[in-house]
Amino acid sequence: MMPPDQETISVIMGNGPSNVPLTDKRDSVSISINVSPSSRDHDQQEPKFSIFSESLRPVTLKFEDVAYSINLSTKGGCFGPNEPKSTRTVLNGVSGIVRPCELLAMLGPSGSGKTTLLTALAGRLFGKLSGRITYNGHPFSSTMKRKTGFVRQDDVLYPHLTVLETLTYAALLRLPRELTREEKIQQAELVIAELGLTRCRNSVVGGHLFRGVSGGERKRVSIGQEMLVNPSLLLLDEPTSGLDSTTAQRIVSTLRGLARGGRTVITTIHQPSSRLYRMFDKVVVLSDGYPIYSGQAGRVMEYFGSIGYVPGHNYVNPADFLLDLANGLVPDLKQDDQMESNGVEVDHLDDLATKQYLISSYRKNLYPALKAEIHRNLQGPVLPSPSLLSSDNQWTTSWWQQFKVLLRRGLQERKHESYSGLKVFQVMSVSILSGLLWWHSDTAHLQDQVGLLFFFSIFWGFFPMFNAIFTFPQEQPMLIKERSSGMYRLSSYYFARMAGDLPMELVLPTIFITITYWMGGLKHSLLTFALTLLIVLFNVLVSQGLGLALGAILMDVKQATTLASVIMLVFLLAGGYYIQQIPQFIAWLKYISFSHYCYKLLIGVQYSANEVFRCGIGKHCKVMDFSGIRYLGLDHKWWDVTALTLMFVGYRLLAYVALRMGQPH
Numbered sequence: 001m002m003p004p005d006q007e008t009i010s011v012i013m014g015n016g017p018s019n020v021p022l023t024d025k026r027d028s029v030s031i032s033i034n035v036s037p038s039s040r041d042h043d044q045q046e047p048k049f050s051i052f053s054e055s056l057r058p059v060t061l062k063f064e065d066v067a068y069s070i071n072l073s074t075k076g077g078c079f080g081p082n083e084p085k086s087t088r089t090v091l092n093g094v095s096g097i098v099r100p101c102e103l104l105a106m107l108g109p110s111g112s113g114k115t116t117l118l119t120a121l122a123g124r125l126f127g128k129l130s131g132r133i134t135y136n137g138h139p140f141s142s143t144m145k146r147k148t149g150f151v152r153q154d155d156v157l158y159p160h161l162t163v164l165e166t167l168t169y170a171a172l173l174r175l176p177r178e179l180t181r182e183e184k185i186q187q188a189e190l191v192i193a194e195l196g197l198t199r200c201r202n203s204v205v206g207g208h209l210f211r212g213v214s215g216g217e218r219k220r221v222s223i224g225q226e227m228l229v230n231p232s233l234l235l236l237d238e239p240t241s242g243l244d245s246t247t248a249q250r251i252v253s254t255l256r257g258l259a260r261g262g263r264t265v266i267t268t269i270h271q272p273s274s275r276l277y278r279m280f281d282k283v284v285v286l287s288d289g290y291p292i293y294s295g296q297a298g299r300v301m302e303y304f305g306s307i308g309y310v311p312g313h314n315y316v317n318p319a320d321f322l323l324d325l326a327n328g329l330v331p332d333l334k335q336d337d338q339m340e341s342n343g344v345e346v347d348h349l350d351d352l353a354t355k356q357y358l359i360s361s362y363r364k365n366l367y368p369a370l371k372a373e374i375h376r377n378l379q380g381p382v383l384p385s386p387s388l389l390s391s392d393n394q395w396t397t398s399w400w401q402q403f404k405v406l407l408r409r410g411l412q413e414r415k416h417e418s419y420s421g422l423k424v425f426q427v428m429s430v431s432i433l434s435g436l437l438w439w440h441s442d443t444a445h446l447q448d449q450v451g452l453l454f455f456f457s458i459f460w461g462f463f464p465m466f467n468a469i470f471t472f473p474q475e476q477p478m479l480i481k482e483r484s485s486g487m488y489r490l491s492s493y494y495f496a497r498m499a500g501d502l503p504m505e506l507v508l509p510t511i512f513i514t515i516t517y518w519m520g521g522l523k524h525s526l527l528t529f530a531l532t533l534l535i536v537l538f539n540v541l542v543s544q545g546l547g548l549a550l551g552a553i554l555m556d557v558k559q560a561t562t563l564a565s566v567i568m569l570v571f572l573l574a575g576g577y578y579i580q581q582i583p584q585f586i587a588w589l590k591y592i593s594f595s596h597y598c599y600k601l602l603i604g605v606q607y608s609a610n611e612v613f614r615c616g617i618g619k620h621c622k623v624m625d626f627s628g629i630r631y632l633g634l635d636h637k638w639w640d641v642t643a644l645t646l647m648f649v650g651y652r653l654l655a656y657v658a659l660r661m662g663q664p665h
Contacts, residue, residue, distance in 0.1 A: 056262045057147060058100035059135050059232040061121065062374045066094045066131035068116055089289055090116045093363075094131075095370050096284050096294045098266055100232075103259040103279065105297070106268045107319060108286035108326050114268040115153070115237050117286070121266060122150040122235045124484050135233070142394050144233075145486045149226025153238040155218045156477045158413045159207030163197055163221055164188065165412070166205060170225045172405045173487045176396045191224045195254065216247035223254065226485075234258060236267040245273055252276050274317040287326040292358040294370055307361045328354040395489065402488040406496035411503075418504040430459070431512040435519025442521050443613035443623065450628055452520050453606060454577040457598040460509050460536050461543045462568045467505075468547025469560045471497070472659060476555060483663055490663060494656050501544065509540050523606055531605040539598040542644055545651030546594070552658035571595045580631040594647050597640040604634045 068091040091113045098104045106114045119125040121133060123140035135144050157166060167188040175184045192201050197220055205221060206212015213221070219239055226234060236255065240248035252272075256279045259265040269276070283300060285293040293300060300318060301311065304325065311321045328351030395402075417423075434455065441448045472479075483490065513533050518524075522532070546567070550560045573579060574589040575596045582590065590596045607623040615621035624630060 056230055057232045058262055059144075059147070059264050060100065061098045061133075061135055061233060061264055061266070062096075063117075063121060063133045064095045064131055064371065064374050066117065066120060066129070066133065067092050068113075068120065068125065068127070068129050070127070091120070091289045094284070094286065094289075094291045094294075095367065095374060096282070096291075097370070097374050098264050098282065100262050100264050101259055102281040103256050103265045103267070104282040104284065105272070105277075105280040106266070106284045106286065107272075107322050109323060110270070111288075112286040112326060113289040114286060117284075118235050118237055118266065118268050122148060124150065142486065146229065146396065147232040148485075149223075149229065149231035149234040150485065151219075151222050151226055151234075151236040151239060152481065153241055154477075155222045156481045157205045157207075157218065157221060158409070158478070159205055159210070159212060160413050160416045161409070162202050162204050163213065163217070164192065164201045165409075166221055167191055167224050167228065169405060169409045170487070171228050172397075173402060173482075174229050174396060174485070177398060177401070187228060191227050195220045195224050195227070196250075197221065197224065214247075216243050216251065219243065219251060220254070223251075227258070232263060234263055234265045236265075238268055238270060240269060240272070240276070245275075248273070249275055252279050255279075271323060272317075272319045274319070277317065277319045283322070285322050285326055287328070287355050287358065290355075290359045290362075292326060292355075292362050293322070294362075294366060303366070307358075307365065325354070325358060328352060330354055395486070397488075399489060399492050402492035403496050403499075406488060406493055407500050410496055410500040414500065414504055419507075424508070427463075427508045427512055428515075431515040432519075435516045438516070438520035440519075440521040443611070446613045446623065446626055447628065449520075449522065449606075450603065450626075451577070452516075452522070453602040454575065454599050456513070456516075456532075456536055456602060457539060457575065457595045458568075458572055460512075460540050461571065461595045461598070462564075464505055464509075464540045465543040465547035465550075465564055465568070466561065468544040469551045469564055470557055471548055472551045472655075473555050473557050473560070479663070490660055491656075494659065498652065505540060505544055506537050509536055528605055532602060535598060535601045535605065538644055538648070539594060542594045542598075542648045542651065545648055545655065548655040549651045549658065552655040552662070555662060575599050576632050577628070580628065591643075594644060597643050600632050600634060600640050601637060601644075603629055603632060604637050604640075 067089070069087050069089045072086045072088055094113075094117055096104070106117060108114050116125065120129055123145060133140070138144070161169070168185055171184040171188040172181065175187060179187075192198055197217060200213045200217050204210075204212045205218060212218070223236070223239070234255070239251050239255070243251065252267075252269075255265050255267060259281070272280075277297065280297040282295060283293065283297045284291060285300075293303065295303070297318075300322065304310070304321075309325060309330075311318075397405075434452070438448060438452045441452065443449065479493065482488065483493075510533060513536050517529055517532060522528070547560075547564065550564055551557075554560045554563070570589055571593040572595065574582065574593050576590060576599055607629070609622075609624055611623045612620040613623055613626070624634070
């Protein structure tokens, strides 16, 4: 078999004629991204972007011999803990180059490594990655991060926010501080108009539990969030997944228009139609993590024909032909069976041998020219070296601005959950039922009153804790997405979340205590009621902090709720109501129980030292002599307050540290 001629390889690598004018784009320091009709293909309606926030800085992305392996988990194997670890190669020797104004598509079957490669190019793949990836000749940096847009396959959006609110909050967080609030909002409005989202601008995004905008509109909202910063490099993972052919064509046409505006656009796509394929400038085809093609999309048939693979009449779509080859399926050949490679007939090769032949052909025919192209010193704009980056430029907005925007967004999103009808019904029904059960109890039934106070400490211990457990596991995808984009500091997010939880978490217990306290016949004193309410609210915040810490440490709702159940059972038994004489070797449990301190404080403010109760016929005893109270020891209330304060601070500090350690840096 004759190898492809040098002219064919030169054209495939992009050295020959191309339908994309690149020279004028690469030689200018900044590019206006107004796309004039003359610069587009006439058969596609592509958007005309006029982002005004910052001049576009074109990026030439080169990746050479990128390889990535993962260690497969063997825990619980039948050979025990000494079972040898196995390694799976996800990527192996992938190379390519993408310039401004080019749209590159990564093709390949499921599990071929497309998403892994895209994540690596976006600077978001953490682990042992070998090879070389450069952006205008420099490694990934915080400056490059701010100019990179990354759209995940799954649209991670807040369901209760409208399209306008979603993009407005993103603009307030991501756009530079030099712009005013009005200019940032104007930027969001501009993106909405250019992406064709005007019709649904005031519609909620929606989610799994309730209907919102359509799938195509959700995908355009995700793209719009990245377009707000006018990215020089835009990467998208399966942007057409789950969409009909017409919507998919609109999405890819939008991406092509963005590329023609001076951006470098890279996308993974599973099985594009022939119409979509014709919009791609370059393609990288992967098979089991190995490249079998990397070059001009329009020259792919010419290359594979030159190594003996010519599609039959059944292949109208080039993408179908490529995916069959990547899976090791030999298409119907037009040529005779005379073609042989190293003495092996091509059409008789099995799947594995076909893949090996395609990989070796790529290494022999395409890789040398591609490597030479990557190493060629192209003139173009150069990003500043990471060593020259100032730490002041790491964030586009101040800490206080991030805090305010995140607080407002959190309140707007979570009010639907915190004040849902189901949760309000749950709290109201329990408060009324408990008020009826303890209806007008008095000191004549001191045991019952003490039981009501203990119920306050237990119910408002486990209820907020179990609600808080879900906080960080549920928000982890959003947090990872936004933090990876450099939208805000973790501390600003955390404190905004804590501040936003105050009105959300304290309203329902206030209503609960107000109803049950007076129905239950506790001391008719406004001061005592106010102190009781403050103690319960403080207990709510402490228990919520423990729930946040458990959720942040484990990041698994099932494991966290299981551990929380055990902890609350221990706190319940060691709280001081059920067991009064705990053995010394385990008595320390009550000192780590916030329910114990809350219970002591509730008893201390409810009863005075000289108060008496009827302990028999015509007999009165001091309340402090009651066995269930005397055991508690109420002489050091400030120690109890101090213990709760330390827990309040400690649990939240632990949650923040766990969250910090679990986030990518």
